[in-house]
Amino acid sequence: MAITWRAVVLTALGAVAVLVWPVPGTVLAWAALSVVLCVLDTVLAASPRAVALRREVTGPVRLHEPGRSRLTVTHTGPRRLRALVRDAWQPSAHAERNRHRVDLPTGESRRLDTPLRPSRRGDLHADRVTVRTLGPLGLAGRQASLDVPGTQRVLPAFASRRHLPSRLARLREMDGRAAVQVRGAGTEFDSLREYVIGDDVRSIDWRASARRSDVVVRTWRPERDRRVLIVVDTSRTSAARTGEEPRLEASVEAALLLAALASRAGDRVELIAYDRTVRARVAGVSGPRLMPAVADALSGVEPSLVEADWPGLVAQVQERLSQRALVVLLSALDPSAVEHGLLRVVDRLASRHQVVLASVKDPETELLRTGREDVAALFDAAAAERTELERSAVALRLRGHGVEVVDALPDDLAPRLADTYLALKAAGRL
Amino acid sequence: MSAPTLSPVADGTVLGDGTTAAGRARGRWRRWRWVVGIAGVLAIGVGISLLPAPTRSVVPLAPDNAGADGAMAVANVLREQGVEITYVRGAAQARAAATAGTTLLVTSDWWLTPEQSATVTGTAADLVLLDPYTLLTDAVPGLETGWSGGASATSLPAACTDPDAEAAGSITGSGSGVVARDATGAATDAPDGTTLCFPLPGTEPQAYLTSTSEVDGRRVTVLGDAGLLTNARVAEDGNAALVLRTLGRNPHLVWYVPSSTDTSVEAAAPGLGDLLPPTARVLLWQALVVLLAVVVWRGRRLGRVVVERLPVVVRSAETTRGRGRLYRTSRSYGHAAAALRAGVADRCARLLGLPRTAAAPDVITAVARAAHRDEREVADLLYGPPPTSDAGLETLARRLDQLESEVHPT
Structure with a gap:
């Protein structure tokens, strides 16, 4: 059982009654009235255990990139479901907007999306889903926490990938496609191609050049x-x-x-x-x-x-x-x-x-x-x-x-x- | 959406938590039964304490005690005669009620503290003291309590001209009497304005069961036997006459039965609760109920707090800082200077292309040439004696920095 702010306001309204009849009995009577109304509201609230929950989580995301946890709430109980649903995650998942108001007639379902902003690498686990159903008066209701497993895999940020293009360019140079590479240990013969100005003259393959009208250079590439x-x-x-x-x-x-x-x-x-x-x-x-x-x-x-x-x-x-x-x-x-x-x-x-x-x-x-x-x-x-x-x-x-x-x-x-x-x-x- | 599926659901759908209402109720009862038990005991205790107090008391000599040792008969007769009786148990209340023109009855001085005695005798009311001990001397200087010796009540004839005593004729009484003594303790005649009556037989010096004095314009009556008032004995002989005439002298009687739990002297100052209007007091109770509601409202969390294991935080430079602190606390100038010098020498040597295994003279020569400095100066700076003070270390560090900034590869 849980009560809402409305129940507190209801109790506070007892002050008016006290001003009209300033005797201690008024306080007791008003408190009793509030308790009875809250209990009645609780009894009339839909059962939180009659709510079918299914969770879908986005696939692996990189660190600091947004993920999403989607809860599909299906109401199977006989009474209309007015509820507050909390989709709890471990703190480093930063599931801040994880409370959802739900108002569902019997048999209908709804999707609740909770954005995740992971601040930690690894597997982030969902905690329990808490469903608090409220009665028709909105004074009080019932609450249950249900285990709905879910895991968000968070990959490393790979911030160093910004260095990759320049290193790949260097690799291509080494690969002989730019043909500035001289032969060294641990390199293997790649291909012959036409000489262009700027190529090292030492890499000219004279025998191959003799067979053709062009000057041909050998290119080398690192071993693969x-x-x-x-x-x-x-x-x-x-x-x-x-x-x-x-x-x-x-x-x-x-x-x-x-x-x-x-x-x-x-x-x-x-x-x-x-x-x-x-x-x-x-x-x-x-x-x-x-x-x-x-x-x-x-x-x-x-x-x-x-x-x-x-x-x-x-x-x-x-x-x-x-x-x-x-x-x-x-x-x-x-x-x-x-x-x-x-x-x-x-x-x-x-x-x-x-x-x-x-x-x-x-x-x-x-x-x-x-x-x-x-x-x-x-x-x-x-x-x-x-x-x-x-x-x-x-x-x-x-x-x-x-x-x-x-x-x-x-x-x-x-x-x-x-x-x-x-x-x-x-x-x-x- | 189709009809709700209540069957065990596939594809990871969760419905309920596998508990039944009965199981939950059992669990709740198991968790809360101690609280419920303690609350129940408290409620019963509070209920008992709130039950209306019995109208008939069992306090000896109380005006509402109908037992043998009570004094309800006397009180009722007095009330019928138009005497207004105020029954108090506290010295402060007695003092407040006993104004001039009233009678203050003190049934015993056994529980009275000296301050309370002074309070009682300090009132302007006529005093009637039953079987007093220390209170007597306070109230009437020159009179003391004297032991009668007799245990059983005997009929005593009046032996004075006091109208009350004469009206009574004879009374049945025993117990301690009143003796007149002077400052040295010798027996004397009764002081001025005091009438001693009903002499107790066989006492030496002569003791009297009652006395009546006029002190400071008010009347102090002493009845040596408190039993005169009791329901059991008030009807014997002339007891009723004496008691009723004594107590009924004024239209207002303050009936003070001292209590062992009362130590008050001054009437308590009116508290905040006395100053508040009654409505405000009820409103405070209402506010308490609202506060309770707020506690219940905020007390129930929407699900539990989620915890997570976090990695330990060990700063990598912690060991370096620790070593620095160690140098500092032991004032280890030699070690600190050696480290600073080695660092500079190492960087300069690398800058100048010297191998790491280069000997000190080679380093000195190379550095001196690069910085255009004297070799001896450089040698002193890099390999000289260690400093011995804060100032020395600071100077060395400054000079080393300067040298390092001057070294450029040629």
């Missing part, structure tokens, strides 16, 4: 069908916040951009998210189905507060990769974590594969490093300087083991990693 394994580290270091978001968000963005770029470049992309077990995996998917699969796999990945199991990860990588590949570790360049984790196993990886470690730098550390306001800021600056030195020292040690290290601010990580990939590809080191 290389394997790229993206490893997203979801251990405790990924939970730390850099700027507004956990480090993992930047890793996800970088993974998406790299996957998009590498699949366009003709490489086979695999992805795993790992801390002590495999949290997500994409393998054996290529072409246009790759990006949806990657986004879907990464949508549910969350930082877990455990230490990463690096030997286990190496075992996973070796199990998945039989031939030389590019292994991209989206982790943190955290001196102590790298010292006790990655550095102990890096040789087993780097001896067979090209390893890239991409790490998010904290903009706050840079801010602290340049702080000079007072002595306290100086001490903080010294501490930040020391942190940076330790980071670059451990990066140096990793480079000594043949690992490429990309250390960039959250917004720069995805393009910097893409550039590193292109550079490695151009150099034929995949």
